[in-house]
Amino acid sequence: MRFALCFAALGALLSSPLSAQDFGERRSLVSGLPLTEDQQAIDPQHLWLDIWVDPASQSIRGKAAYSLAIEGEADVVELELDGLFRVTRVALGKIELPAEGYRHADGLLSIPIEVSRGANGRLDVTIEYEGQPRIAPNAPWDGGFVWTQTPGGEPWIATAIQGEGCDLLFPCIDNAAKEIGRVESTIWVPEASNLYAAGNGSLVDTVVAGDWRGYRWAARQPNTYAIALNIAPYKLIERTHRAPSGQDVPLVFYHLPGDGAPAARLLDELAKYLDWFERRIGPYPFADEKAGIAQTPHLGMEHQTINAYGNEFRVTDEPYDWLLFHEFAHEWFANQMTNRAPADMWLNEAMASYMEALYLRDIAGEDAYRSKLAEYHARIASRVAVAPRDAIDDGAYLGGGGWGTDIYFKGSWVLHTLRGLIGDEALFASLTRLVYATPEPKPGAIAPLLRDTDEFLTILEQESGCELGWFFEAYLRQPALPRLSATRNGQFLDLEWTVPGGLAFPMPIEVAAGGEVRVARFTDNRARIDLGSEDAPYTLDPESRILRALPPPAPSPAPR
Known part of the structure; x- marks a missing residue:
């Protein structure tokens, strides 16, 4: 589930580098801003990240050691880092810089490169920082850190930083185009506690150093905002699931004490979801790491291989857990395939939402599918284009303009209408190519990629043999319904x-x-x-296949 406070970037602006200072202090609160010229030239290939989390003071201390590739002309390493943190040390390779040798202001850390570049354009940069991180005003929609307690009174800590970005947790280039090739993170908690730190990717080791216990994780090419902290006195349910693709996928649920039974039930459901997605879309992209769920004090988010789940194990009349399904759908539509710019976010949210409706159709029949679509239709606003070419205004997601709901619900109806127009074969072939860049993805040969709305249009036209520009213009590029x-x-x-x-x-x-x-x-x-x-x-339209503006209902007769 993709939640955000605001999105101010123009998709078109991404090709127009701006000055590092153009956004001032807003930089810390907005993810996906246009890259500067220096940022465009830098490729973050490897990150060794250590974060010490102190529940008592609600503060963190971090060390981010980067291996960067310099792919063009760059005079400065520019990384976003929330201004609430204090930078305590910066080093280029083995050279430690004095305080005046770098600048941290308005959420941007600027480190002159000068002659410190290594062989083959490589550069090692280390940043140490500390402070009380930004607290989420209303996680996960309004993001940051969540510091709370379990029902047993123990620390329960989580991050939800999608719209605000990775710089609320560690120094990074806060743009989807700059995903880090490999992240090895060690999350440290007090040794005297019984806290467990669940992280992205695979658990490599658990170590003790003095008063701290560290959980070492390794993840390949994680979506930057999907790098997360989840800390609690977790208990683990683990099993290995043989997927239809032949992959053996580790399934893990990190749950609070006392919630083992419902967590086990949901882990069984997760295996069913995984099988369905593999048959419909393609192989689970992170089978070499895990399919993980962490019980969280906020509702949820698609943290790569460690999806946040805060739906309180609710049992409803529907034959699935909507939140778990939706977040897990994002392993394909957000983490494997990531929207290139904020204006393309519907590729994540509409896909995940529409997959819910299709899953219901497959397990409960056509009436369940139609019921879900009717629920979606009632929430369409059509006041802002789903995939605008122009700017997405600050506050568009939560500000009542309708974009934040339409990328889910109107986008789902766009896909429903598209399915009726071109048929299942062309649609699902297109979705597979959208996610993997190949019609026949193979386990072990899958790498995350970025996509935009025009790329999806091109794929659809190739698979269907139809010209569909008119469809995208009417449904996605302007707000009003036909x-x-x-x-x-x-x-x-x-x-x-x-x-x-x-x-x-x-x-x-x-x-x-x-x-x-x-x-x-x-x-x-x-x-x-x-x-x-x-x-x-x-x-x-007796089968309700077409998304269109419906006439208002006739007035009811006056009562006698």
Whole structure:
């Protein structure tokens, strides 16, 4: 589940480097801002990250040791780091810099490179920092650290930093285009406690150093905001699951004491979800690490291989746990395939939401699928484009503009309509290529990648053989829904699509009349269909396949 406070970046601006100071102190609270020229030239290949977490003072101390590749002209290493932290040490290779040798202001840490670059354009940089990190005002929607207690009164700590970004936890280039090739993180907790620190990737070792106990994790190419802390007196349920792809996937649930039974039930469900996604989309991308769940004090988020789960093990009438399913869907649609820019976030959220509806269809039937889509339809706002070419204003996600809900619910309906237009074969082939960049992904040969809306359009057109630019323009690039007018003319029905800007919209639509279903096909947004008789009743789109603006319901008669 992708939650955010605000997104201010323009997709178009990503190709236009800005000054490092253009955003001031806002930089710490906004993820995905345009890269500076120096940041574009730097590739973070390896990070060794140590974080000491002190529950008593609600503070952390960190050490981030980077191996960077300099791929172009760069005079400065520029990393985002929240201004609430104090930088205590910076070194280039073995050279420790004096305090005046670097600058940390307005959420940006600037380190001049000068002649310290190593052979083959490589550079090692170490940053040590400390402080009380930003507390989440309303996790996970409004992000940061969560410091709370378990029902037993022990520390329970989590991070949820999607919209604000990785710089609330460690120094990083806070942009999806700069995922780190490999992250080896050691999360340290007081040795005297019984706390367990669950992390991304695979557990390499547990070590003790003085008053601290460290949990060493290794993850390849993690989505930067999906690098997370989860600390509690966790108990573990572990098993190995043989997936349809033939992979043996470690399944792990990190749960609070006393919640073992419901956690075991959900781990069984996770195995079912994994099998379904493998058959529908492709191999689980992180089988060499794990499929993990951490019980959290906030609702949830798609932290890579360690999904946050805070749904309190609720049992509902639906035959699945919506939160667990949604977050796990993001292992494919967010962590394996990551949106290139904030304006492409619907590729993550709409996909995950629509997968819920399809999963219900497969396990509970067509009525369950339609019920889920009806639930989504009621929440469509259509006030902001789902995938805008222009700026996403600050506060768009939570500010009531509708973008933050439409990337889930309207986006799901866009996919539902697309499925009806091009068919299952073309849609699922496109989704597989979107996620893996190949029609036949193989376990062990999968690497995360970035995608944008235009790339998805290209893939869909190749797989379906249809020109679909009109579809994307009408549904994704502008906010208003297409409107369909119907005028009776004797036994004929005249239909016309209206789309803002006079856009072409040749969307065929079914019309049920006289016991038959006819398909109206449009030229210049108009169509005529023969109903068979002048008084034949008719129904437009009887299977609700098409996303369109619906007329308001007729007023109820006044009570007598």
